[in-house]
Amino acid sequence: MSDKVKEVAVEEFEQARVLTRDAVRSGAYLYPLKGIAYFFVHRSLWRPLTAKLIPTVSLGLGVTAFMFAVTYVPQAAVLTLVNGPLAIVTTVLLVLSESSTIFSVLSKNFLIDDALIDTFDGTLLSRNLNSLVSTERQVKSGNDPIGNLGKLMKKPFERFTPKAIIRYFLYLPLNMIPVVGTVLFVLLQGRKFGPTAHARYFQLKQMSKRDRDEFVGKRKAAYASFGVPAVLLELVPILGIFFAFTNTVGAALWAADMEQKNAGGENTTAPNLRNQAELAKKSE
Template structure:
């Protein structure tokens, strides 16, 4: 056999080895994702939100300002960015660039509206939705760590009182500019979304940044899976804000299950981590 043939065989063998390794890694990741069931929570959030009208109030209270924002952002994006992006995409997509540019701008606009609305228009409404869902799931103990709860009644939103722990942190102007600059990278499903899914839950637990990092690293696959599904839903134009709220509900349902130890993630769960942290202090 010639040296060239031997080289080809070695390259092929190496390629097969790499493919097997990647396949094995993919199987482990998919198995962990399936076992956690985290990919189901965004859909459970849609169902739960649709069947619990009390949770609609925070969403309905912000619907018109959000629609106004969406119209303004989308109109501006088409006016200023359609032709420049069309000029670039025509080299990639040819005549189809007319349509792919429209889809790209709709996705870009949806992402911008989502991040602006989440941090400036919807923050209080999202907070109430998350806490209200926990109350509806009888996880009042954890909610009471972060806000006052009114007694009696079956309306979870009506039971929410004064906030004792400040809500989710907002984007700083610098962080927002950086987000817009790297917008194409932020389209990668689950890239950062999963890390923010349980920001309020961690806050209610009183976890330090290091505890949060440990938990997220330990359960990286479930959170990335949830983040992927949530991101895809929130990238759908027009209804992205609706899915922002249903994803919030799904995240709260997941938090309630973790708190009540109804998931496979309860080995080394939040309560156990908290106890370990207290002993270490």
């Protein structure tokens, strides 16, 4: 029995080591930070955020105030039994995490989804990927990435499914466990966040669900390493709305770099799009 335990432990350790190595090699964890820097120096990308700033900040303040007024005292009473004097601090962190989660779900579903689409597409245009963006929306001529965005052919981002929302809130109690629980919460959320951040890219590439699953499966560690810092940034109360936009910019920059690698020989094109390109070449 002990040999079996050792064998499983070694296998798990080896798998974790390989995933960590792949995550570090991918450099994907840097893209949330690159997104912040790129956003700051490209003022045209600010417009989708500024157009939604007042209602989203108001929503964030309202959610945070409500959560502290209603949930702080009962949760502090429970955490006092677990954490003792530290309950004051851990309860504040828990309520802030809960507030950020609720705010993220509400804002992304009802306030800023269109603005995030424009930010992603505008970033791609700023990297001269007009042909990619034009597969799913009209693109005008000019030097203004956001101003050049025309009408969408269809809505790319899927809203949170009930299952996803339930899973999201089921993970929240992990924050009640000091340090370890919060780390687990961020890791679990980061693993899901990475592929979601490229939902628009997958649509622009005209990937089927099978194509997406295969594409993500080959880059599992990279997507997790992107998702973890991105989730941490969006957990910041109120400022999480700003980081939602910079994370979108970072995801678009990563997609743009993938496209450049594709031009250099790495294949990231879905079969449907490749077939169309091959037919177009044959007809020339």
